[in-house]
Amino acid sequence: MSRSTGQIDLAKHEAILDAAIELLVERGVEASLEDIARRAGVAKQTIYNHYGSKNEVVRALAARRAASIAAPLAGLDAAQHPERTLVAYGVALLQALLATRSIGFMRFAIGSAATSPELARAIYHSGIRMSRTSLADFLVVEASAGRLSIPNPSQAAEMYAGMVIGSLQSAFLLNARADISHEEIEATACEAAHRFMRAFAPD
Structure with missing residues (x-):
């Protein structure tokens, strides 16, 4: 279960989700959390800490x-x-x-x-x-x-x-x-x- 959105900056939250949908459309299930972090311009650990898994993203x-x-x-x-x-x-x-x-x-x-x-x-x-x-x-x-x-x-x-x-x-x-x-x-x-x-x- 993902943590509260308030634990990360709202702009980062939106950037992560925008990057995720772009990559899922482009690469399907092969898109990784590392790919999403890179596209969103955030640290990989930020995504792991907030969501924990690709399912939660x-x-x-x-x-x-x-x-x-x-x-x-x-x-x-x-x-x-x-x-x-x-x-x-x-x-x-x-x-x-x-x-x-x-x-x-x-x-x-x-x-x-x-x-x-x-x-x-x-x-x-x-x-x-x-x-x-x-x-x-x-x-x-x-x-x-x-x-x-x-x-x-x-x-x-x-x-x-x-x-x-x-x-x-x-x-x-x-x-x-x-x-x-x-x-x-x-x-x-x-x-x-x-x-x-x-x-x-x-x-």
């Missing part, structure tokens, strides 16, 4: 992306405006998943699933699963307040994410698409949020 990468996706759910008035918040979550989700480095990182995750399943599981549990759990928790709040009627928030969170992502991530992963406009991202999220709100509107 990968876990931190996935958690950072999950946190960026879930950030709109924590807004001051997010709970009072569920449709607007769902749109913001959808936009953040697509921006995170379709970024060039994220596509490379997901290809790395898929490629490592057979040979390094512990790395792939770390990405799933600290990334994909965590962002869905954050959304499910938000939906619990909305249901409790009577703004939505959701008998199974976890299932509903999966449904909403699926509506937003559609086939876009697959298209990017398989090089069927290489770019997307902000307007298309926002329109996709707006449509998904609107349909979701109608589907789970209280009686």
